[in-house]
Amino acid sequence: MKKYICLFLFAIVCGLQAQAQCSSKNTAFGSGETLIYDLYFNWKFVWIKAGTASMNITRTTYNGQPAYKSYLITRGSKRADDIFKMRDTLTAYTTLDLVPQYYKKGSFEGKTYRKEEVWYSYPNGKCKVKMRYQRDKNPATTDTYSSPYCAFDMISMLMRARSFDPTGWKAGHRIRFIMASGKHCEWQSIVYRGKKKFKIEGTNTTYRCLVFSFMEKDKKGKEKEIVKFYITDDANHLPVRLDLNLNFGTAKAYLTGAKGLRNPQTAKL
Numbered sequence: 001m002k003k004y005i006c007l008f009l010f011a012i013v014c015g016l017q018a019q020a021q022c023s024s025k026n027t028a029f030g031s032g033e034t035l036i037y038d039l040y041f042n043w044k045f046v047w048i049k050a051g052t053a054s055m056n057i058t059r060t061t062y063n064g065q066p067a068y069k070s071y072l073i074t075r076g077s078k079r080a081d082d083i084f085k086m087r088d089t090l091t092a093y094t095t096l097d098l099v100p101q102y103y104k105k106g107s108f109e110g111k112t113y114r115k116e117e118v119w120y121s122y123p124n125g126k127c128k129v130k131m132r133y134q135r136d137k138n139p140a141t142t143d144t145y146s147s148p149y150c151a152f153d154m155i156s157m158l159m160r161a162r163s164f165d166p167t168g169w170k171a172g173h174r175i176r177f178i179m180a181s182g183k184h185c186e187w188q189s190i191v192y193r194g195k196k197k198f199k200i201e202g203t204n205t206t207y208r209c210l211v212f213s214f215m216e217k218d219k220k221g222k223e224k225e226i227v228k229f230y231i232t233d234d235a236n237h238l239p240v241r242l243d244l245n246l247n248f249g250t251a252k253a254y255l256t257g258a259k260g261l262r263n264p265q266t267a268k269l
Helices: 002-007 154-161
Strands: 034-043 046-062 065-076 086-095 100-109 112-121 127-135 141-147 174-180 185-199 206-217 223-232 239-246 249-259
Touching: 046 086, 046 249, 065 154, 086 154, 100 154, 154 174, 185 223, 206 239
Parallel strands: none
Antiparallel strands: 034 046, 034 249, 046 065, 065 086, 086 100, 100 112, 112 127, 127 141, 174 185, 185 206, 206 223, 223 239, 239 249
């Protein structure tokens, strides 16, 4: 599920060149921001609380240089563990101008543990990615990828995308980008669906939102919607709702807490 919690944060990274152009101005967040979510899973037509997720951004150093460290943690509830056990931690480092440096994901899902790592470098004006993947105690596999276009993991993609302005876009606008995992790099697509007001269930809080869909192709090349996400239509671009289509069912995630925000919440009505 953590994969889609990150992908809710639309990735507008098409056509970007290597390091000098991989940098991006940050207008959306600052050090100390923390976001909290409740996760719900549809089990036999009944929605049950599946757990929680939290994301935090802090300023630190990486390889002796100023950097942002971001992490996302998801934890299943005791009740949800009886259906599908989930324990995931994702960590990423970027420069202060959001150039990806390193990414790691450790995930325990069901009875399977997976570890993914991604290292970035930028030789000769290109983006080079080194990847490592290990499942349980099996031997780890490695791969590399080089491109004149920038690559992003789920977390660094999120950080960059939050500062983009979709003003003037029409419903159906499509963005393509390269996403790196521990196994491979591949082009993905995000489709803009337009604007919509959304009320958090069980509260009096309503947000003005931008709505996006993350699309994925199956082995036959047929495209399907994996997640629909709602982002606040203000300078923070906070993800407040996700509708998820997972391999083992459907799920939803709702923002329940936010602190250390950089900008006023003008989309909160």
